Amino acid sequence: MTYTVTRAGQPLPAGLPYDVTVIGAGVVGAAIARELARYRVRTALVEASDDIGNGTSKANTAILHTGFDAVPGSLEARLVREGQRRLTAYAVETGIPVERVGALLVAWDEEQLAALPALLAKAEANGYHAARLLDAARLAELEPHLGPGALGALEIPDESVICPWTTPLAFATQALLAGVHLHLDCRVTGIESSQDIHTLTTTRGPLRTRQLINAAGLHADAIDRLLGHDAFTVTPRRGQLIVYDKLARDLVHHILLPVPTAAGKGVLVAPTVFGNVLLGPTAEDLDDKAATESTEDGLALLREKGRRILPRLIDEEITAVYAGLRAATGHEDYRIKEYPDRRYIAVGGIRSTGLTASMAIAGHVTALLDRTGLDLGAPAELPPLTMPGLGEVSDRPYLNAGLIARDPAYGTVVCHCERVTAGEIRDALDSVLPPRSAEGLARRTRAGNGRCQGFHCGAGLRALIEGTRT
Amino acid sequence: MTRRERTVDVLVVGAGPAGLGAAAALAASGTRVEVLEREQSAGGIPRHCHHGGFGSRRGGSGSGDVSGPDYALRCTAAAERAGATLRTGITVTGWAGPRTLDATGPGGLERITARAVVLATGARERPRSARLVPGTRPTGVYTTGELQQAVHLHHQHIGTRAVVVGDEPVSHAAADTLRIAGVEVAALVTGHPATALAALRRRPGAPVLSRTTVTGLTGRARLTGVTVRHHDGRTTTLRCDTVVFTGDWIPDHELARRGAVDLDPGTRGPAHDASYRTGEQGVFAVGNLLHGVESAGTAAAEGRAVAAPVLRHLAGGPWPVGQVTLAVAAPLTWIAPNLIGPDGDRPLNNRFVLRTERRLTAPMLVVRQNGRLLHRQRMLLPARPGHPFHLSADWLDRADPRGDTVRISVR
Ligand SMILES: Cc1cc2nc3c(=O)[nH]c(=O)nc-3n(C[C@H](O)[C@H](O)[C@H](O)COP(=O)(O)OP(=O)(O)OC[C@H]3O[C@@H](n4cnc5c(N)ncnc54)[C@H](O)[C@@H]3O)c2cc1C
Ligand SMILES: Cc1cc2nc3c(=O)[nH]c(=O)nc-3n(C[C@H](O)[C@H](O)[C@H](O)COP(=O)(O)OP(=O)(O)OC[C@H]3O[C@@H](n4cnc5c(N)ncnc54)[C@H](O)[C@@H]3O)c2cc1C
Numbered sequence: 034m035t036y037t038v039t040r041a042g043q044p045l046p047a048g049l050p051y052d053v054t055v056i057g058a059g060v061v062g063a064a065i066a067r068e069l070a071r072y073r074v075r076t077a078l079v080e081a082s083d084d085i086g087n088g089t090s091k092a093n094t095a096i097l098h099t100g101f102d103a104v105p106g107s108l109e110a111r112l113v114r115e116g117q118r119r120l121t122a123y124a125v126e127t128g129i130p131v132e133r134v135g136a137l138l139v140a141w142d143e144e145q146l147a148a149l150p151a152l153l154a155k156a157e158a159n160g161y162h163a164a165r166l167l168d169a170a171r172l173a174e175l176e177p178h179l180g181p182g183a184l185g186a187l188e189i190p191d192e193s194v195i196c197p198w199t200t201p202l203a204f205a206t207q208a209l210l211a212g213v214h215l216h217l218d219c220r221v222t223g224i225e226s227s228q229d230i231h232t233l234t235t236t237r238g239p240l241r242t243r244q245l246i247n248a249a250g251l252h253a254d255a256i257d258r259l260l261g262h263d264a265f266t267v268t269p270r271r272g273q274l275i276v277y278d279k280l281a282r283d284l285v286h287h288i289l290l291p292v293p294t295a296a297g298k299g300v301l302v303a304p305t306v307f308g309n310v311l312l313g314p315t316a317e318d319l320d321d322k323a324a325t326e327s328t329e330d331g332l333a334l335l336r337e338k339g340r341r342i343l344p345r346l347i348d349e350e351i352t353a354v355y356a357g358l359r360a361a362t363g364h365e366d367y368r369i370k371e372y373p374d375r376r377y378i379a380v381g382g383i384r385s386t387g388l389t390a391s392m393a394i395a396g397h398v399t400a401l402l403d404r405t406g407l408d409l410g411a412p413a414e415l416p417p418l419t420m421p422g423l424g425e426v427s428d429r430p431y432l433n434a435g436l437i438a439r440d441p442a443y444g445t446v447v448c449h450c451e452r453v454t455a456g457e458i459r460d461a462l463d464s465v466l467p468p469r470s471a472e473g474l475a476r477r478t479r480a481g482n483g484r485c486q487g488f489h490c491g492a493g494l495r496a497l498i499e500g501t502r503t
Numbered sequence: 504m505t506r507r508e509r510t511v512d513v514l515v516v517g518a519g520p521a522g523l524g525a526a527a528a529l530a531a532s533g534t535r536v537e538v539l540e541r542e543q544s545a546g547g548i549p550r551h552c553h554h555g556g557f558g559s560r561r562g563g564s565g566s567g568d569v570s571g572p573d574y575a576l577r578c579t580a581a582a583e584r585a586g587a588t589l590r591t592g593i594t595v596t597g598w599a600g601p602r603t604l605d606a607t608g609p610g611g612l613e614r615i616t617a618r619a620v621v622l623a624t625g626a627r628e629r630p631r632s633a634r635l636v637p638g639t640r641p642t643g644v645y646t647t648g649e650l651q652q653a654v655h656l657h658h659q660h661i662g663t664r665a666v667v668v669g670d671e672p673v674s675h676a677a678a679d680t681l682r683i684a685g686v687e688v689a690a691l692v693t694g695h696p697a698t699a700l701a702a703l704r705r706r707p708g709a710p711v712l713s714r715t716t717v718t719g720l721t722g723r724a725r726l727t728g729v730t731v732r733h734h735d736g737r738t739t740t741l742r743c744d745t746v747v748f749t750g751d752w753i754p755d756h757e758l759a760r761r762g763a764v765d766l767d768p769g770t771r772g773p774a775h776d777a778s779y780r781t782g783e784q785g786v787f788a789v790g791n792l793l794h795g796v797e798s799a800g801t802a803a804a805e806g807r808a809v810a811a812p813v814l815r816h817l818a819g820g821p822w823p824v825g826q827v828t829l830a831v832a833a834p835l836t837w838i839a840p841n842l843i844g845p846d847g848d849r850p851l852n853n854r855f856v857l858r859t860e861r862r863l864t865a866p867m868l869v870v871r872q873n874g875r876l877l878h879r880q881r882m883l884l885p886a887r888p889g890h891p892f893h894l895s896a897d898w899l900d901r902a903d904p905r906g907d908t909v910r911i912s913v914r
Contacts, residue, residue: 275635276632279757280757280760280761323723325639325640326637326638326639326640326719327637327638328637328719329637329718329719331637332635332637350629350633350753351632351633351635352632352633353632354632354635354637355640431594431596431607432596432607432612434505434506434611434612435505437607437609437611437612438611441609441610442609444607444608444609444610444611444612445592445608445609446541446594446607449541449594452594452596452607471642484633485627485630485646485648486630486631486632486633486646487630487645487646487649488627488628488630488646488648488649489627489648489649491645491649491652491653492649492652492653492656492657492659493652493656493657495653495657495659496657496659499659
């Protein structure tokens, strides 16, 4: 199998212009590239950083939403609902870890309790009919470790948790295998458009394309401006999160959501597919699109909220702290717009639901291409793909006797906290899209992501990565 | 079942000084003992402590001043010589029953049932995230454990200028490792006050910034600095490309907890009595798993000392239930052992080990049960955070083995 991934120091392919170029290899750009891979068009995916999914897509809450609380009638509501269906099916097909744990919107005071019926009605308006109200007794039965004072809840049985790293990786891998070119370390800094060709100035030289799709996440507004538009401004809204140890996993059975207020969705407690517990995110409007640092205040706020929701959680060990930036545009919807005369589609403002909606966004955007003058022809089936099972509910290799018998490397545990084996690490390093850094390896295998954060295996993992680079 | 099922007399989990000490002593008495170690070689943490000072003068497998790797080899050789079965590259992954453990290795999956299980899984340092140090997430952030492996086992490039967080023995070991790797040590940072004694002992080199806490890390791809706050409110940024978080130990208690072994709230290791018995019948625990970090010599001595109670258990000795708990009051953070056995067993060297969260000058340790004074002991030397100090066990006969919690406080 041949595929094209280029990196810093390598030339961009010369010759014919691409039919379509997607700027930004986050979950949205990767999903679009994968969708385009079904058609007979030459597609490029260009990404500023050295890996896919390195922007907002790597640092979110990893919930596969039902869209029960979206603004009814919005594009987001439709794409989240459809995206959830598509991604759920795709996850089954490819082995992306998903756990349908369900969500509980917990009311902590009378006012919140009184708000639940309206939220139930909103869910119905969004076409979601499985939600139901629970009284305090039933709630306490379902979540015995909840803090005192919970009065009731709205249950959304289909809210799920998903692996945020395998998802864009699966999209990108499948796109590559079907012939899409991926250019990493390739930041777009300028665009010049003639009658039928865009010439992108990139940090790795010029790149020519007929059609352009802007999926640059936080920087989608800047790309839009390079084309002379002034349609929206992306304001980063930071979300800080704390990951608690796997030993805390038994404390919580559902995604525990607060009743939403004007200030946003609020702080939740959720299981992860890796068997940890998440607490977060905060919501802070900033102006620095690189401000992914955590803060003293943010972490203190999370712990204060967490103590109320699940008091015992706060005594558990912390595994990791991270922050992501949502692409807020001051507009309660996605900003997806096609410009037929410019052969251009802006995919902006993919706020806090882009992981869930990614496949539906891809479908929507691909359909819009027709209006920008690109006839895609009939779609083909993509060859099937199987991703490594990183989820805790799947049969992890270290527990798979048959696999170990065929290949003993799956019996050699290298990362002890996450039980990642030499076989899995080797597979990741040999994969279509191998990691370039310890962080990239962690997103592909979980190695190094555990409670010790490298005390035991960090140096060894680095040696393995360096070994493949020299 | 696709797991190979076997039985052994004693299964030891972890081949550090503690597990190896236990294996050596048990094998020497003719017991069938098997040690499982998840790393490719036995020896535990000392494998990558390339400095002297290992081994206790009290004898055993080390005698005096050897380096960590040599000490690891000695412990390993002693266990093998005595006839213990050492199996490396095998990870114990969980429990299938009270004394039945599941393991994974390149040879496949196993399920091993033992008449006695000795947990010796060690401890680790809390990483930056667990200490909730905010800021960016650049490269160049280590614990001592990772640093030592990077330098001594993998000869990796570290950086040029480092800050060490902590001022315990392990912090100084980290500073030494950094210097060996050619990294300038800008400072050691500790929240504790400076001690005159420590200043005298310290050789010239990096300053110790006392009463100072780390408030954040800066830098995008690579660390560019550590922001700190002095207790008087002054803040500054220490320029560096490397930071090492040292000390702040947490026992590697996953297996213990998954086996429903009760933990002591202070140590976060298994609650245990002077015979290293946990709350689970037939399950013993030794070494750093019990109490975060002590010296390797102490861990090895605990390992050797567990042999006698294990043999008693194998011979059908009773397992105590409802033992009296030992509890400490702040600023004490923990005491070990922290259960009192009914059989009057004495802790190692007839003394309990304690830790404090702040420096105490000539503290008076007070032991009470049901309000009744059992013991008072004035310490001559100051008690310092990160260093062990001891409470005599002489009062044990006066404690009521059916009474309330025994409380230890300082005055
Ligand atoms: C705290 C938080 C919690 C969230 N929780 C959830 C959740 O539970 N469920 C859910 O569905 N969604 C959630 N989201 C939202 C979701 O993560 C985002 O919607 C999604 O990741 C957006 O993907 P993207 O591809 O648009 O952006 P990104 O992942 O940011 O990708 C954009 C890419 O474009 C690249 N790029 C930018 N400029 C250029 C340039 N000039 N040239 C080349 N490349 C460029 C960037 O490097 C980046 O890789 C959450 C988000 C946050 C921050
Ligand atoms: C960075 C550092 C520096 C130190 N410097 C010194 C010093 O200079 N002098 C000194 O005297 N002491 C020093 N110590 C302390 C000394 O290393 C410890 O006291 C000693 O190693 C403790 O022995 P142990 O057997 O309890 O634990 P460890 O040495 O940690 O051994 C535990 C073993 O258990 C294994 N294990 C854990 N879980 C499993 C499982 N599920 N399955 C299989 N195997 C498992 C681990 O891989 C490990 O090998 C230092 C410790 C550290 C961390």
